[in-house]
Amino acid sequence: MSRLGRRGYTLIELAVALALLGILFVKLTMIISEASKAHREESAGMVLEDQAQQVLDRIAYALIGADPDSLNPSSQKPFFSDRIAFRVSLGVEDGEIVWGDPEVIGLAPDPAQLFWARNENTPDEQIVIWTRAVSELLQDELLNGSDDNVNGLTDESGLTFDVDGDSVTIRLTLVTRTKDGRSISKSKETVITCRN
């Protein structure tokens, strides 16, 4: 009896060990799960922020070479628009400025989609979706008739343009949902001055 007992574990010892291991495993799983979730959210946030910056840069580079007189609509704060039409200079030929075909940047009928189009509504139309993650409203804004995020605009959409002379203020909020349904949003804003 004593030889056998010494060779292995008692049932109690085994049960305690298993229980401890179980607790340890559950705790470890929880920690890993939390870390993994935090990592996923962090990654998603970083990706979203990067995407927002890239889209904003694209809009800025497109508008910076625009003819200020071609900006339409030229809504000035507190008015704004979720789309803007313009044309850019392509250079000079025979001493005359060559203007490009009309372009548009704005929200598609599905307001989550931000598109760029050239020759819109013509047979030569070209459309590119730049992102499908535009928020319904700009960050911290609620659909309540008030300027909740104190930016001078009321109930503004996730993409807004307001024009002041040669300058265009662009505001953009992108949103994404994690697997557990939590939403992450990132906002970017810039002001560009049309060079032409």
Add this chain to the structure above:
Amino acid sequence: MKIHIEHRSRRGAGGRRGSALVLSLITVLIVAVLAAGYLQTSSALTKRQGQSIDTKEAFYLAEAGLAEAFSGMMIGKTGKVGSKQAPAKFGHGCFWVEAEEAGNNLIELESTGLYQGGRATLSLVVEEGSESVAALGIFSQQALVVPDGAKLDSYDSSLGSYASQQGSLEVPLEIGSSAGILVAQVLLPTEVDGDVVPGAGASVAIIGQPIITGAQTARIVDPTLPAVIVPGVSLGPGILHSSATPLSLAPGTYGFAFLKVAPNAKVVLHGPASVVFGNLTLQALSEVEFDTTLGPIELYVTGSLRLADTSVVSMTSEDPSQVTVQLPNVTTNTLHSTGEFYGSIYGPQATLEVGTRMEFFGSLVAAQLSFQPGVQIHFDQHLAVLGAQSTLPTLYSWHIMSFAPLGPEPDPFKVLGVVKSALRLPSDAHEDQLLDVTYYDNSGVLKRYSGMESNFDWTQVSDVLDLERDNQTTALTVTKTHNLLNN
């Protein structure tokens, strides 16, 4: 017994050590996998963001290049700054700007900025400023005589009328020539309220005791009078207007073979207009009116301009910037009308005589200018200000040409094969420099040159006494300097 205990202990301990190690390894592995995943995501994002930042920095560098080139053009430089082989260093990156003629007085600047892995090329088309001769004031390329009883002075039309500024303002006036100037006072007082500036190597001769309030120093370099560019309009048939009903010429751009206004007839020119006449003649007692209510009038007379004695010139405005008369060819022209003329007359090849009956307000520049005794000419300094503004380049078109990553090598200096420390700063990298040099030429004559270096012939220089580039004094260490300066 002792042996048995040791054997038993070894077996039990061996089983426990193995399970702990496996658990630890699994834990470490999980953490390592998570960390690696996070690191990979971060690294990919950082790389992408880094590329975006590099492109943005390159864009700003290219913009800085355009700004440098544009500011250089404002002081007469070519717009070229550095080159691909020797770019201008700026911060942690570099740029160079190329400039090319694009027709119609346009210059295209193409600026390329490099920053780490980013490269951006921008294009700016600039319209060159037009040459202005208004600052010359009253100028005759050939010898000029200021006759007996003449009154030449100046005022500033932006500050009010000439009468309102009498005795209250000191506005600079320059009466100039590329040859000598004679100022005479015989019977009537002659007054020149300003500088009398003869051409390089020429002098001012004085008869009697005229009043000259300014300096009489000869200019260093004689100005070149740019040719007149006449609008390309086809000329309609000539007009001889003799009716008592005034003839109105509408705003627009057009031309006629000639316009002759008979005695007691009147023609009204309405601005804004750019009108070309073969000949323009006002006979005695005829009248021409310049109506600039709606805009300025530019008149080009390719033949002769003859305004007879007792003809009348009238203006709706006392602003000399509103009327310009240009005489492009070698012609003889007379302004003997009665009245006050507010405007500029420019004839780089023309002979122009101004009579006593006309009081002239504005600027007068001609190949040969002559005045009748008792003439009254008041230079409008505001024309010089407007002229200076028109010489500045203006932005015509801007666009992004390309954004392109430099490739795997993140060092633009290595990509270009240049050593950063050997590169020049933007302000020193312009193709051309403003040069101010005092020197002895090869004949031993002391001379001075002030202008763009590209227009200066260094081979005529023997010894340099004083040298400034872009208003920065350059140290001279040897007497025979020109070869050194060119290197």
